[in-house]
Amino acid sequence: xxxxxxxGSLSTVADPRPLPNAAARWTKCVNCEAFxxxxxxxxxxxxxxxxxxxFRLSARERIDFLLDPNSFAELDAELMPGDPLGFTDSKxxxxxxxxxxxKSGARExxxxxxxxxxxxxxxxxxxxxxxxGGSMGSxxxxxxxxxxxxxxxxxxxxxxxxxxxxxxxxxxxxxLMQMAKTAAAxxxxxxxxxxxxxxxxxxxxxxxxxSFATLGDLIIAEPKARIGFAGxxxxxxxxxxKLPADFQTAEFLMEKGQVxxxxxxxxxxxxxxxxxxxxxxxxxxxxxxxxxxTLPGIDxxxxxxxxMTAIGEVxxxxxxxxxxxxxxxxxxxxxxxxxxxxxxxxTELHGDRTLRDDPAIVGGLAxxxxxxxxxxGQQKGRGTRENIARNFGMPHPEGYRKALRLMxxxxxxxxxxxxxxDTPGAYPGIAAEERNQSEAIARNLLVMSRLPIPIVCTIIGxxxxxxxxxxxxxxxxxxxxxxIYSVISPEGCATILFKDATSAPRAAxxxxxxxxxxxxxxxxxxxxxxxxxxAQLDPQTTAAALKAALIEQLAGLHGTSGPDLxxxxxARFRAFGDFTEGRASAGTAA
Amino acid sequence: xxMTADSAIPAEAVESVRAGLAALDDxxxxxxxxxxxxAARVAPAVVAIGRRLGEAQAAAGDLAGARATLAxxxxxxxxxxxxxxxxAHVCQIDGDGAAARAAIERAADLDPTDPTIRLAQARLYxxxxxxxxxxxxxxxxxxxxxxxxILNDWARISLALGEYREADAAFRQLGALDPDAELVARHGxxxxxxxxxxxxxxxxxxLGAARVDRxxxxxxxxxxxxxxxxxxxxxxxxxxxEAELAARFGAELREHAxxxxxxxxxxxxxxxxxxxxxx
Ligand SMILES: [Zn+2]
Numbered sequence: 055x056x057x058x059x060x061x062g063s064l065s066t067v068a069d070p071r072p073l074p075n076a077a078a079r080w081t082k083c084v085n086c087e088a089f090x091x092x093x094x095x096x097x098x099x100x101x102x103x104x105x106x107x108x109f110r111l112s113a114r115e116r117i118d119f120l121l122d123p124n125s126f127a128e129l130d131a132e133l134m135p136g137d138p139l140g141f142t143d144s145k146x147x148x149x150x151x152x153x154x155x156x157k158s159g160a161r162e163x164x165x166x167x168x169x170x171x172x173x174x175x176x177x178x179x180x181x182x183x184x185x186x187g188g189s190m191g192s193x194x195x196x197x198x199x200x201x202x203x204x205x206x207x208x209x210x211x212x213x214x215x216x217x218x219x220x221x222x223x224x225x226x227x228x229x230l231m232q233m234a235k236t237a238a239a240x241x242x243x244x245x246x247x248x249x250x251x252x253x254x255x256x257x258x259x260x261x262x263x264x265s266f267a268t269l270g271d272l273i274i275a276e277p278k279a280r281i282g283f284a285g286x287x288x289x290x291x292x293x294x295x296k297l298p299a300d301f302q303t304a305e306f307l308m309e310k311g312q313v314x315x316x317x318x319x320x321x322x323x324x325x326x327x328x329x330x331x332x333x334x335x336x337x338x339x340x341x342x343x344x345x346x347x348t349l350p351g352i353d354x355x356x357x358x359x360x361x362m363t364a365i366g367e368v369x370x371x372x373x374x375x376x377x378x379x380x381x382x383x384x385x386x387x388x389x390x391x392x393x394x395x396x397x398x399x400x401t402e403l404h405g406d407r408t409l410r411d412d413p414a415i416v417g418g419l420a421x422x423x424x425x426x427x428x429x430x431g432q433q434k435g436r437g438t439r440e441n442i443a444r445n446f447g448m449p450h451p452e453g454y455r456k457a458l459r460l461m462x463x464x465x466x467x468x469x470x471x472x473x474x475x476d477t478p479g480a481y482p483g484i485a486a487e488e489r490n491q492s493e494a495i496a497r498n499l500l501v502m503s504r505l506p507i508p509i510v511c512t513i514i515g516x517x518x519x520x521x522x523x524x525x526x527x528x529x530x531x532x533x534x535x536x537x538i539y540s541v542i543s544p545e546g547c548a549t550i551l552f553k554d555a556t557s558a559p560r561a562a563x564x565x566x567x568x569x570x571x572x573x574x575x576x577x578x579x580x581x582x583x584x585x586x587x588x589a590q591l592d593p594q595t596t597a598a599a600l601k602a603a604l605i606e607q608l609a610g611l612h613g614t615s616g617p618d619l620x621x622x623x624x625a626r627f628r629a630f631g632d633f634t635e636g637r638a639s640a641g642t643a644a
Numbered sequence: 645x646x647m648t649a650d651s652a653i654p655a656e657a658v659e660s661v662r663a664g665l666a667a668l669d670d671x672x673x674x675x676x677x678x679x680x681x682x683a684a685r686v687a688p689a690v691v692a693i694g695r696r697l698g699e700a701q702a703a704a705g706d707l708a709g710a711r712a713t714l715a716x717x718x719x720x721x722x723x724x725x726x727x728x729x730x731x732a733h734v735c736q737i738d739g740d741g742a743a744a745r746a747a748i749e750r751a752a753d754l755d756p757t758d759p760t761i762r763l764a765q766a767r768l769y770x771x772x773x774x775x776x777x778x779x780x781x782x783x784x785x786x787x788x789x790x791x792x793x794i795l796n797d798w799a800r801i802s803l804a805l806g807e808y809r810e811a812d813a814a815f816r817q818l819g820a821l822d823p824d825a826e827l828v829a830r831h832g833x834x835x836x837x838x839x840x841x842x843x844x845x846x847x848x849x850x851l852g853a854a855r856v857d858r859x860x861x862x863x864x865x866x867x868x869x870x871x872x873x874x875x876x877x878x879x880x881x882x883x884x885x886e887a888e889l890a891a892r893f894g895a896e897l898r899e900h901a902x903x904x905x906x907x908x909x910x911x912x913x914x915x916x917x918x919x920x921x922x923x
Contacts, residue, residue, distance in 0.1 A: 073699075075760035076729040076751070082767055084902045089733050089771070093703035097671040103705060110902055144826060153823035184903050186824075287860045287892060 083107055099319045108276050108319055110256065112158070113165045113182035116215050120323055121169040121178065128167040130200060133193045135162065139226045147224040150186070160185045163218070164194040166201040168210070172327030174334070177205040180215040181262070183255075188218030190262050191225040195232025198266050202239035206246045211333055213326065215253040216267040220260020233265035240269050247467055249333045251326070254281050254304070254313065271463050272329065272403065273313045274322075275304035281313075311405030311412075311452060328399060332419045332426040333467060372536070375559035377568045378544055380536035381515050382478075385590040387597065388447075389416055389431040389474050392514060395597035396604070397422055397429060403463075405456060409489070412453030414445045414481070417460040422472070423605050428464035430457050430525060431474035434515070447516075448481035451494035454524050458498050465505040470608050473525040475513045478543065480521030495524040502527035503623060506616025510607045512582070512600065513537040513569075529623050530607045531577065533569035534596065535584040539577065540567035576630070653693070657686040661693060664700065673704035684713075691721040698727070702734060710734045718747070725751040729764055741772045759789035766797070775805050786814060792822040792904035799832055800897060803839070812836035827862075828900045834865045835893050838886075843873035861892055 073079065080089045085107035095102070099119045100109040111119065117126050134151075141147040155161055163186055166179035179201040181188045188194075198214060205212035221229040243250055252270025254263075256279035264283055275281060282302040290297055300306045307313045317325045372380070380386065393400050397420035404411040417430035432449060435441030449457075464471045480491055502509065511528035517539030533539065542550070544562035549555050551564075572578040582596075582603045589596040611619065653661065664679030680697035687693055694717030701710035714731040721727060728751035736744035748765045755761055766781030782798035799814035812833055819829030830849060837846035850866035868885055871877060877885075 073726060076726065076758065077760040077763040077767070079730065080733045080764060080767075081905070082771075084898050084905075087771065089737055089767075091699075091702040091730075091733070093668070093671070093673070093699070094705060097673070097703065150823060157823060285860065287864075291860060291864075 113180035116180040126169040141224040162193040164197045174330035183217040189222035191222035198236045199239040216258045217255045218262040236266040279304045314403040374562040380588040381538045387593040396601040406452040409452045414449040415453035432477035447477045451489040454494035470508040473511045476515035479518035498524040508611035533578040538567040657683040676700035725754040808836040808839040
């Protein structure tokens with residue numbers, strides 16, 4: 055026992071914990087087969103330092119790695135499943151439970167309670183794949199439900215960490231009913247405006263993925279985690295085809311628009327902290343005025359404010375066609391460049407949950423002068439390659455549906471919505487039609503008209519028709535000085551009306567698509583000045599002006615109730631129309 | 645021997661050792677290496693300091709440093725099995741299989757009753773491609789100190805070696821020992837019987853399986869055993885079916901290995917029992 059002697063004598067200067075045994079000190083990675091020293095593996099939160107394989111965690115480990123030390127208070131630890139079916143396979147269900155308890159040291163396949171991450175409180179529930187495959191029976195369903203109910207009554211954000219093969223067969227249809235029960239509890243949570251984050255780890259399948267795990271306001275997955283409804287073997291058997299290697303991985307799901315974020319385990323605490331920060335409940339309604347007072351150069355005494363220009367103050371300057379050129383200038387700042395310059399802590403969220411993550415629409419949570427907001431816009435590329443990837447800022451229906459999802463998220467959770475519009479138009483193509491581009495745009499118009507949150511829409515470049523308006527139904531509509539907004543491109547208009555594309559400058563003039571004209575028509579409420587020669591010559595100054603305008607507009611809307619906002623927004627768009635009331639046929643007859 | 649060396653921790657090294665151990669405990673491995681290096685400079689002959697420095701370097705991922713430290717410390721304390729175990733692993737990761745093997749074999753000779761050293765040794769053999777040696781080690785452990793992890797290892801290696809009788813025995817023992825492993829053990833037994841060409845036993849095993857089967861493997865094994873028993877399959881079809889089944893069963897076996905390996909307390913209990921037996 056030389057080892058014992060060595061540490062024993064050292065205890066005169068310190069009290070180190072004894073070493074684990076020879077085999078336990080060196081873990082062999084199940085993925086790359088490298089030996090990893092146990093302290094290194096623990097420090098790395100059980101992620102292999104050689105191949106980044108994420109070892110499966112027990113529920114305890116998950117909570118230990120994620121929450122602030124000693125902040126977790128477990129609730130209802132003693133819940134025990136019954137045996138509703140009197141189920142026996144090779145042994146009775148109660149015996150199986152008892153054996154699993156003895157072996158794993160856990161009482162059931164989930165634990166829940168309260169805790170903090172980075173000091174922000176949350177309700178957390180973690181599933182334990184090491185206990186009967188994390189399967190959901192009565193106890194798992196009950197704990198998820200109680201966690202959701204507690205989150206709703208205490209108005210505390212909820213995080214559920216899933217790892218499960220699905221429903222627990224031994225509890226039969228009762229386990230199936232847990233799916234409905236947990237979903238119903240989450241519906242209540244959503245109605246209360248409390249955020250629910252879902253973390254998916256390897257594996258998340260079946261009755262768990264088809265209930266609470268995929269219902270998150272925001273869905274995070276661990277890298278390479280396998281997530282799906284039916285297992286790949288079952289699918290291969292059914293379709294008799296080999297599946298792609300990345301099928302049902304987190305990365306595959308990201309591409310298919312099913313998850314918002316893939317976050318390596320080591321970055322989870324800081325990501326969760328960031329997300330909780332966005333959803334801190336406002337302490338007082340004074341906050342926004344405090345925020346704008348801290349920013350220099352904002353004068354709230356005038357109606358429109360110094361950050362913007364009212365009608366008449368705009369220098370007459372450029373022709374419509376010159377504005378079109380500037381709005382489309384290849385170096386004009388794009389959405390992500392404005393986001394970078396204006397907001398803090400932007401977290402991009404991904405996917406429409408159904409088909410794909412459309413790169414032509416970018417949206418996510420951010421802080422504007424310390425205040426959480428949802429930002430959404432069309433993203434053009436810089437250069438040909440990126441423009442092709444971004445489809446030149448022309449969204450598909452799934453892009454608008456991603457935007458819709460994020461708008462509804464903001465609406466549910468009371469976050470102001472800021473849209474930054476810059477698109478030649480919605481993408482005209484076969485696939486777009488097949489997926490109902492029209493409905494995608496129309497749905498956004500309908501939903502935006504009823505969101506109980508402040509909405510400020512800014513056209514930062516091209517406002518191409520319905521594809522722009524799909525992000526444009528707001529309480530305030532702003533335009534950068536050289537932005538344009540039209541029902542059709544000048545070239546298109548020229549071809550149709552003047553039978554000649556070279557008449558585009560003439561068509562541009564006739565379309566009244568400049569910020570000046572639209573301010574006059576009441577489509578825009580204010581113009582944000584650009585440096586002379588266009589935003590591309592001084593992006594920073596333009597971004598600063600845009601930022602000031604956004605802060606100011608939000609401050610103006612802050613404190614107005616949801617119903618009042620909706621009523622005013624209704625009135626704003628209800629008022630558009632130029633017509634005379636015809637005196638009916640009786641007059642002509644007379 | 646190490647006792648005399650340890651008792652000579654000079655007063656000026658004490659602070660560094662204390663700080664190093666605290667940093668090691670906090671997971672600040674770089675700081676631990678710095679403090680313990682300072683201590684080792686003051687007291688190069690103290691085995692315990694070298695041991696902890698080697699540990700800190702291994703934790704920090706400093707292979708070359710850990711290897712040099714552990715080799716020097718092992719030379720000073722040639723009867724310390726724990727240092728040799730760590731040295732063996734560091735050499736193995738460093739790509740020096742021969743040094744790794746020499747170190748682990750010396751450790752096993754020093755403490756022949758410690759099953760955890762035997763387990764580490766068998767795993768190192770496997771990493772070096774010494775499958776027969778590894779299989780012998782796992783088989784011995786399965787007799788004297790069986791855990792689900794050890795049985796999984798033994799079964800897997802036996803399958804790899806085509807030793808289907810041993811694999812069958814390992815899976816039978818695993819199914820009896822680990823409540824979670826019933827299904828994987830049954831699949832393993834069917835697979836072993838298929839390996840032996842005992843289609844009839846395989847078919848009977850498969851027919852008797854009636855449990856949740858996330859990998860949906862029972863049916864696939866059953867279908868294969870049935871086809872082999874009742875039809876003549878062309879060789880390419882056999883190879884393709886077996887490759888597919890092997891991949892699917894391999895995934896199930898790996899999953900069990902990962903979950904079983906989490907029960908570090910089982911291995912802990914194993915050595916506790918050994919300590920108890922000694923007292
Ligand atoms: Zn690895």
